[in-house]
Amino acid sequence: MKLPSLLTLWNGFRNVLVRFPIQSIIVLLATGLWLATTYAPKESNQEPMEKMIILCNLAFTLSLSANLFCESRKYTSSKSLIIQVAVLLPAAMLYVFLEPFRLTSDTIRMVLSLLAGHLFVSVSFWSNRLSVLPFWHFNKALFLRFLTGILFSMILYAGISIALFSIQTLFDYRFHGDIFFRLFIVVSVGFNSIFFLAGIPGLPGGDVRSPLLETSYPKILKIFTQYVLIPLLTIYFGILFVYELKIAFSLQLPKGTVSYLVLGYSVFGILSYLLIYPLKDGEGNGWIRYFSKLFFWLMIPLLILLFIAIIVRVVDYGLTEKRYLIFATAIWLSAVSIYFSLWRHPRLEWIPFSLLVVLLVSIAGPQSASNLSRMSQQARLDKVLSSSDKGSERQKESIVRYLVDFHGFRTLQPYTERNLSEIEAAILREPQIKRWQARQQIRDSAFHLLHVDAGDVPSQMIHVSSQEKFINPEGFSFVYWLEYPGNEVMKEDIGTIRIKSYHSQLVITFPDQDSIELDLTDLASEMQKRYNDPAEKKTFRRKGENSDYSVPQAWLTIKASSKLHAAELRLQQLSFSAGDTAQIENQLFTRGFLLIK
Numbered sequence: 001m002k003l004p005s006l007l008t009l010w011n012g013f014r015n016v017l018v019r020f021p022i023q024s025i026i027v028l029l030a031t032g033l034w035l036a037t038t039y040a041p042k043e044s045n046q047e048p049m050e051k052m053i054i055l056c057n058l059a060f061t062l063s064l065s066a067n068l069f070c071e072s073r074k075y076t077s078s079k080s081l082i083i084q085v086a087v088l089l090p091a092a093m094l095y096v097f098l099e100p101f102r103l104t105s106d107t108i109r110m111v112l113s114l115l116a117g118h119l120f121v122s123v124s125f126w127s128n129r130l131s132v133l134p135f136w137h138f139n140k141a142l143f144l145r146f147l148t149g150i151l152f153s154m155i156l157y158a159g160i161s162i163a164l165f166s167i168q169t170l171f172d173y174r175f176h177g178d179i180f181f182r183l184f185i186v187v188s189v190g191f192n193s194i195f196f197l198a199g200i201p202g203l204p205g206g207d208v209r210s211p212l213l214e215t216s217y218p219k220i221l222k223i224f225t226q227y228v229l230i231p232l233l234t235i236y237f238g239i240l241f242v243y244e245l246k247i248a249f250s251l252q253l254p255k256g257t258v259s260y261l262v263l264g265y266s267v268f269g270i271l272s273y274l275l276i277y278p279l280k281d282g283e284g285n286g287w288i289r290y291f292s293k294l295f296f297w298l299m300i301p302l303l304i305l306l307f308i309a310i311i312v313r314v315v316d317y318g319l320t321e322k323r324y325l326i327f328a329t330a331i332w333l334s335a336v337s338i339y340f341s342l343w344r345h346p347r348l349e350w351i352p353f354s355l356l357v358v359l360l361v362s363i364a365g366p367q368s369a370s371n372l373s374r375m376s377q378q379a380r381l382d383k384v385l386s387s388s389d390k391g392s393e394r395q396k397e398s399i400v401r402y403l404v405d406f407h408g409f410r411t412l413q414p415y416t417e418r419n420l421s422e423i424e425a426a427i428l429r430e431p432q433i434k435r436w437q438a439r440q441q442i443r444d445s446a447f448h449l450l451h452v453d454a455g456d457v458p459s460q461m462i463h464v465s466s467q468e469k470f471i472n473p474e475g476f477s478f479v480y481w482l483e484y485p486g487n488e489v490m491k492e493d494i495g496t497i498r499i500k501s502y503h504s505q506l507v508i509t510f511p512d513q514d515s516i517e518l519d520l521t522d523l524a525s526e527m528q529k530r531y532n533d534p535a536e537k538k539t540f541r542r543k544g545e546n547s548d549y550s551v552p553q554a555w556l557t558i559k560a561s562s563k564l565h566a567a568e569l570r571l572q573q574l575s576f577s578a579g580d581t582a583q584i585e586n587q588l589f590t591r592g593f594l595l596i597k
Contacts (some may be wrong), residue, residue: 016194038182060193061118064121065087117360236265262303266302320377324369328362407422412446469571480596531554
């Protein structure tokens with residue numbers, strides 16, 4: 001086999017630039033932006049750039065699908081260019097309106113948008129002038145080119161990495177910066193994308209720069225499907241069918257995890273059907289034709305199991321994005337199974353087109369997964385807020401946590417008179433605050449404002465220290481350094497002074513049997529309230545990148561006295577849970593000076 005010359009490689013690269021100019025620019029932009037993040041200071045805000053990098057993927061697939069659509073219909077270059085630029089608008093809108101690093105619901109929307117973009121590429125070649133087989137071969141070419149690109153990129157990255165490592169080892173030369181990660185970016189985004197574009201076939205009689213559409217069936221696909229996928233599917237179906245009989249005879253409801261098992265079986269089954277589609281009518285392939293028809297009939301009892309499992313969860317716990325998508329997928333699978341079971345000559349392209357519609361419906365609009373899930377959980381919160389039983393308390397915590405994490409702090413505005421937008425803005429404006437810290441503070445503020453007990457759910461630990469480091473012992477006889485929890489024995493001229501920690505109390509016992517108790521719970525609870533109160537929170541001065549703050553010494557001082565003695569605890573450091581009020585005494589750590597007279 002002849003190795004390609006440099007001229008051949010250059011001509012291939014030039015053809016990609018001419019045939020896919022918009023996509024090449026997007027690849028260059030994504031590669032440059034990702035490389036730029038490796039040079040940016042660690043404390044800088046990378047979210048806008050990271051979001052743009054992710055949306056470059058959507059822009060790439062949308063513009064590529066528009067390019068292929070125009071090419072298959074032989075539009076002029078100017079008309080094709082206008083359409084390709086116009087389809088970039090959804091990616092720009094998502095950049096403006098979505099906050100995927102702050103709201104989980106927006107992250108799901110972005111993932112669904114990326115999947116929809118890939119499906120647009122899949123269906124872009126379709127035309128009612130063509131039969132089903134060219135459409136299948138086109139998608140086969142994309143699929144194999146994608147896998148080949150991943151394989152070649154891995155080999156290229158490994159080869160260059162070994163070469164760079166050899167230079168470092170043999171010549172004692174050290175590359176500056178994260179050279180291996182930057183190499184990964186260039187290969188995985190730059191090389192892999194250009195390589196993929198170079199192998200996209202075109203219609204016969206179309207662009208002369210495009211590779212011809214290969215219509216032969218790869219034997220390796222038949223072997224893989226016949227001897228790997230279909231046997232695994234048979235085992236998978238047997239397990240699920242026996243489980244379905246078990247719950248039918250025992251009259252039990254199915255477990256929630258069965259939803260994922262049925263969906264996994266469906267995905268592999270439809271993938272197998274798609275891979276062997278051209279062979280189902282060939283001679284000697286009766287088993288393939290039998291499987292193609294039987295598979296969709298066998299899906300029906302499993303889909304019944306899937307519907308029961310998801311409906312039970314929705315009735316008990318309301319709708320969430322995950323349950324919405326499972327339910328929508330179940331409806332789609334039912335429609336596909338009925339169509340391919342009853343129609344004599346079903347159209348293959350119905351699968352990607354219908355799935356694309358399901359994704360678009362789920363992404364935006366009043367019927368979207370995000371909107372219906374938010375409304376469902378808000379309705380549940382309305383019901384449980386007025387209840388005080390233990391089960392309702394757990395539901396309150398779960399619903400509030402979901403609404404804050406998935407849809408934002410402001411979704412709780414109907415339940416409080418405080419301005420949540422101002423509270424959230426104040427938290428996000430804190431210097432050097434990290435993404436996870438901001439989310440935890442917003443969540444703890446929500447629990448505090450709605451009087452929701454977070455129970456045993458782990459919460460953020462806050463560390464505060466005194467703004468005053470000078471200790472004036474005037475008026476006191478003794479000064480000790482203490483760490484709580486812990487016990488101390490001090491031998492002085494007056495005798496032995498014992499200090500014991502018991503739960504959240506310090507008990508000081510004097511030689512004359514007099515004693516003083518210092519309770520730390522009230523101080524920590526008051527500090528917790530101040531931390532969760534936006535007005536008081538302004539007094540907290542952030543120290544460094546973690547949840548470290550400095551506060552006035554008066555906030556960290558406890559005084560107590562007896563008939564004979566007096567004590568004052570001036571804490572230098574205090575650590576407490578930001579949101580767990582009930583268990584604060586078990587999550588309390590202090591250190592400071594104890595003054596006694």
